[in-house]
Amino acid sequence: MSGKQLVSTLEADGRLIVELREETLPEPKGHEVLIRVEAAPINPSDLALLFGPADLDNADYAPGRIVAPMPERAVRAMQGRLGQAMPVGNEGAGTVIAAGEVAQGLIGKRVAAVAGGMYAQYRIVDARACLVLPEGASAEQGAAAFVNPLTALSFVEAMRREGHKALVHTAAASNLGQMLARICKAEGIPLVNVVRSEAQVALLRGQGAEHVVNSSAPDFEVDLQDAIAATGATLGFDAVGGGKLAGQILHAMEQVASRGAAYSRYGSNVFKKVYIYGALDMGPTIVNRTFGFGWAIAGFLLTPFLQSIGEEAAERLRQRVRDELTTTFASSYKARVTLEQALTREAALAFNARATGSKYLIVPHG
Amino acid sequence: MSGKQLVSTLEADGRLIVELREETLPEPKGHEVLIRVEAAPINPSDLALLFGPADLDNADYAPGRIVAPMPERAVRAMQGRLGQAMPVGNEGAGTVIAAGEVAQGLIGKRVAAVAGGMYAQYRIVDARACLVLPEGASAEQGAAAFVNPLTALSFVEAMRREGHKALVHTAAASNLGQMLARICKAEGIPLVNVVRSEAQVALLRGQGAEHVVNSSAPDFEVDLQDAIAATGATLGFDAVGGGKLAGQILHAMEQVASRGAAYSRYGSNVFKKVYIYGALDMGPTIVNRTFGFGWAIAGFLLTPFLQSIGEEAAERLRQRVRDELTTTFASSYKARVTLEQALTREAALAFNARATGSKYLIVPHG
Numbered sequence A, B: 001m002s003g004k005q006l007v008s009t010l011e012a013d014g015r016l017i018v019e020l021r022e023e024t025l026p027e028p029k030g031h032e033v034l035i036r037v038e039a040a041p042i043n044p045s046d047l048a049l050l051f052g053p054a055d056l057d058n059a060d061y062a063p064g065r066i067v068a069p070m071p072e073r074a075v076r077a078m079q080g081r082l083g084q085a086m087p088v089g090n091e092g093a094g095t096v097i098a099a100g101e102v103a104q105g106l107i108g109k110r111v112a113a114v115a116g117g118m119y120a121q122y123r124i125v126d127a128r129a130c131l132v133l134p135e136g137a138s139a140e141q142g143a144a145a146f147v148n149p150l151t152a153l154s155f156v157e158a159m160r161r162e163g164h165k166a167l168v169h170t171a172a173a174s175n176l177g178q179m180l181a182r183i184c185k186a187e188g189i190p191l192v193n194v195v196r197s198e199a200q201v202a203l204l205r206g207q208g209a210e211h212v213v214n215s216s217a218p219d220f221e222v223d224l225q226d227a228i229a230a231t232g233a234t235l236g237f238d239a240v241g242g243g244k245l246a247g248q249i250l251h252a253m254e255q256v257a258s259r260g261a262a263y264s265r266y267g268s269n270v271f272k273k274v275y276i277y278g279a280l281d282m283g284p285t286i287v288n289r290t291f292g293f294g295w296a297i298a299g300f301l302l303t304p305f306l307q308s309i310g311e312e313a314a315e316r317l318r319q320r321v322r323d324e325l326t327t328t329f330a331s332s333y334k335a336r337v338t339l340e341q342a343l344t345r346e347a348a349l350a351f352n353a354r355a356t357g358s359k360y361l362i363v364p365h366g
Helices: A044-050 A072-077 A101-106 A147-161 A175-187 A198-206 A220-231 A245-257 A302-309 A311-323 A345-352 B044-050 B072-077 B101-106 B147-161 B175-187 B198-206 B220-231 B245-257 B302-309 B311-323 B345-352
Strands: A002-010 A015-024 A032-041 A060-062 A065-069 A091-099 A110-114 A122-126 A130-132 A167-170 A191-195 A211-214 A235-238 A241-243 A272-276 A281-287 A295-299 A335-337 A360-362 B002-010 B015-024 B032-041 B060-062 B065-069 B091-099 B110-114 B122-126 B130-132 B167-170 B191-195 B211-214 B235-238 B241-243 B272-276 B281-287 B295-299 B335-337 B360-362
Touching (some): A032 A101, A032 A110, A091 A101, A091 A122, A147 A167, A147 A175, A147 A235, A147 A311, A167 A175, A167 A245, A175 A191, A191 A220, A220 A245, A302 A311, A345 A360, B091 B101, B191 B220, B235 B245, B245 B272, B245 B281, B302 B311, B335 B345
Parallel strands (some): A167 A191, A272 A295, A335 A360, B167 B235, B191 B211, B241 B281, B272 B295, B335 B360
Antiparallel strands (some): A002 A015, A015 A065, A032 A122, A032 A360, A060 A065, A295 B295, B002 B015, B032 B122, B110 B130
């Protein structure tokens, strides 16, 4: 079996080469299955490996090949990947067309997998990293069954484990944000949705969200404080990363916590935390420490979190994704592209903009 | 009994007034003791309340009174203290000259106390917030028995509780830094001392410190990585707060953690943390997130930490301070000033500079 595969290679001279290559796949063995990949989403977490901070505006585009300059500083930071052709695509869905001895039962089934290298026509993965889709589910419905659904469920899981009662979420109009809003609504968890435009406010309100705050509105800081006061949120999840947003959330939480309290130069006794789980803004995080000393900003990454809660709890989350794949965890896409189309200037610039509502889906067999 | 007391008042019109006033103290009752304050250090943590970001260069200085303009933004952030005459001085030492019924046994004893308002000639405090100094210890030796010693011990305590094996400390030539170095040496804990000048490097090396890195040297980043590699430090305590230092420490830890590992765009699996416990630089913390997602930056404050570890553990730390007050926990001062002298232009500008090695001691009875 052979097919096209998308790889990203950073050369020592600073050229990032993203291209298609033909690969021949061996027979699957043991627990392995050979998947004919039918759909794979382009998540923000894929873009870091696919393009990183490369300059796509000044890249050369040929059919099936992009050559883009990478800033020198970024090349130094990514020494570990120099010269390696790295397969891309965290997750996707397709049909099992061959399997090793132990996994024969999966042949013919449609599965989702989170295994890396899913921007390919065929992929061999460990059956244990697969999720069998519900009867009748399409590959498109199952393509994003892992990263966003499990991340949204993990936010709620982390909130409970760390003793918080409500959440703030940024980039809240994203597919992930809409899932989180549905989960919180179903479970009665107060949620402050931070979005970046009035159109996104309208979108989330139309879906029944109660607290939606527009970070580009002039009254953002006041609105954020009011929403935090109404919900009691002391934990935030921030997809933006760069800029002042994480600090603004902590500041608003502190302002709410110290309302009516005696002045203390050390701040309130309320512990406030923001997890940064994305990098929609790759610039530095700028934190004006106006919220005392009871605070934390921390990175959040799905896989280590799932490992930290143990197999039983993680399986409970996966089962919920299976049960609600086409409702709570439904994703929507702006465009479907083949592997070749994904490497055109128009498509690459569009999905690399990381704009909410412009998620692309790769369909490797066209 | 009456005596002079230093108070700091922020007026709504933006004037910060720091002045001496005469206060009359009542008879101590119950658990209370009346202390004749003989020495009180000016710690960075006192400066936030005493002056904050007020403009001391353009202040009016009269005997026993400073009137300084406060930036408008800071006035807004400190609404909670407007118009209140706030006593200053976290800790100090002196002699008990009167006591309530339950605390009679302390009369005549020299004690240290962490009770606030210690920049005064007399102070009534709860006997349970006092530490009886060892026989023969001077007030100067006991004046700083709480904040720095317990903070240094808490760093080691937090390190063990959170599963780290070595530490990075910034502003490491401070009194606190020297204490921490002595504790770590005694306990065999590898410590990376980050200082800001070659003179401070020499000072710490002269005291036997093994790993000392100068943040103003051109090779700082390389030196820091080497020291972190040599010690295995994955936890830092940062007194600076503002600027890039906390992020640079995380970056160096990550570079060390990923040496020889396969490239991962999510960073290493090593969890790295920096606590910010001071604000020598009150500017924003600027974090270039070049260290994956396994990281945290968090505030650290002594009192909540001691509460979190429980009374028994906290008492163990306090007992150690008593036992080693004049050795491990010895402080040194650049100058001794009366309450009046502390409010002169020369003194105020000097100690407000928060420069390592320029710690002042207030001696309220001159």
